[in-house]
Amino acid sequence: MPAAGAPQVLSSKGRQTREAIEQAARRLFAEHGFHGTTLADITSAAGKSSAVFYRYFTDKEDLLAVLAESFLHDVVTPSGLSLSLPDSPDDDAFFTSVVTGYWNIFKQNIGIMIAVAQLAATQRRFADVQNEFRRFGIEIVAASVRRAQEQGFGSRLDPAHTAAAIALLFENFTTVFGGASGIESLGIEISDEDAIKTLATVWKKTLYGEQGDQ
Structure with a gap:
């Protein structure tokens, strides 16, 4: 797992996956706030697993x-x-x-x-x-x-x-x-x-x- 904030060289698929997670988070944070949104909510909305999430981010923060x-x-x-x-x-x-x-x-x-x-x-x-x-x-x-x-x-x-x-x-x-x-x-x-x-x-x-x- 990369360190927080470390630059990553992503494949086209990797960029799409990361963008799906980010878009899901933006929408859920707007609807429910940060504290009202769980990591599971984000991964579910993005159609990704928690294991995939941790390839790109260390945690929700x-x-x-x-x-x-x-x-x-x-x-x-x-x-x-x-x-x-x-x-x-x-x-x-x-x-x-x-x-x-x-x-x-x-x-x-x-x-x-x-x-x-x-x-x-x-x-x-x-x-x-x-x-x-x-x-x-x-x-x-x-x-x-x-x-x-x-x-x-x-x-x-x-x-x-x-x-x-x-x-x-x-x-x-x-x-x-x-x-x-x-x-x-x-x-x-x-x-x-x-x-x-x-x-x-x-x-x-x-x-x-x-x-x-x-």
């Missing part, structure tokens, strides 16, 4: 760590590399496009986010990964605050504090309304379109107030 690191470095970080900033208070397209990208990426990977959040409370390595996710969002929002201030708006806003507040609001909102369970008891239904519009509006109005409203 190792699997989550691999998924989280891959999500962070292969999906989250590249998504912000060419990001522009709002041109003016009327630049609705900036807020809508960024929030749409954020919503779609995180909703598609909500199982990883939920599982990481559950383990972050007690395990430092997952808390560190969670904070890497958060720093990505905070840096983007902080840059948008500074841009608004260059344009003469939001002079009383502290970029770092405002960015942390908005990024954490996004995180919790997405976890609740982007997940597969737990929202029925709230009595609130929201479509993807309305969720994106709500988050984009909150972000924009925090920076520009009523400026740019049509």
Whole structure:
């Protein structure tokens, strides 16, 4: 069995097997959370045996760590590399496009986010990964605050504090309304379109107030 995190040279069949295990874990973590998903659940959903699982991962936490690191470095970080900033208070397209990208990426990977959040409370390595996710969002929002201030708006806003507040609001909102369970008891239904519009509006109005409203 390879050491945790050790690179593996996989055959085409091996890649397919590993991908089946990872996809099953993503779905089950989204539906039941990390603690509500057993290793047997994952292998059964993937159509694989536990012996096959251990060829690729040391345990369920190792699997989550691999998924989280891959999500962070292969999906989250590249998504912000060419990001522009709002041109003016009327630049609705900036807020809508960024929030749409954020919503779609995180909703598609909500199982990883939920599982990481559950383990972050007690395990430092997952808390560190969670904070890497958060720093990505905070840096983007902080840059948008500074841009608004260059344009003469939001002079009383502290970029770092405002960015942390908005990024954490996004995180919790997405976890609740982007997940597969737990929202029925709230009595609130929201479509993807309305969720994106709500988050984009909150972000924009925090920076520009009523400026740019049509």
